[in-house]
Amino acid sequence: MTTAIRLRQRRAVALRFLAGFVAVVALAACGADATRPTDTSLDGAWTARSFGVAAMLNLTWTRDSVRGTGTYNAISNTLGCGGGTLVGMGSVTFRAARSGSSVSGFMTFDNGWSPPYTGTLEDNARINGAFRSIDAGSCSFELIFGLIP
Secondary structure, eight states, X not given: OOHHHHHHHHHHHHHHHHHHHHHHHHHHHTOSGGGSOXXXXXXXXXXXXXXXXXXXXXXXXXXXXXXXXXXXXXXSOOOOTTGGGOOEEEEEEEXXXXXXXXXXXXXXXXXXXOOEEEEEEETTXXXXXXXXXXXXXXXXXXXXXXXXX
16 A cells, blocks of 8 residues: 555544544534523522411522422411411412512412512522512512521
8 A cells, every 4th residue: 555545644633533522523513402400509408487477499400490389388368469368287289480589480289379570590508589569569478599497
């Protein structure tokens, strides 16, 4: 085999390797991260205690949503915003859209009350949020990352 043929073969192998390498890098850079959380450290227990209602939610965060389930306990409920119907203990579901630090969705309680909930994620440690009511305006219900006594 002549030297020219060997050089062409080596060049072809090198080009195929380079093309494969570029393809792998491009796939890694443009991978399917759109549905993965931007920061899995936000996943976990979030708790609230406000106006005689306590709640604990296990939330999962993605780039565009926040979802979770948990429990509530209405001790001496003065929540308002339609939440006066909460009594005793039960389950709650949270589903919200997320855009940056803004969170907007609904909490659905097992008694049928499903108020709109909006808030802002602050310091990756709390959602400064509130239930919304046409009649009563907003009722503060801040969620704190982790368990609170």
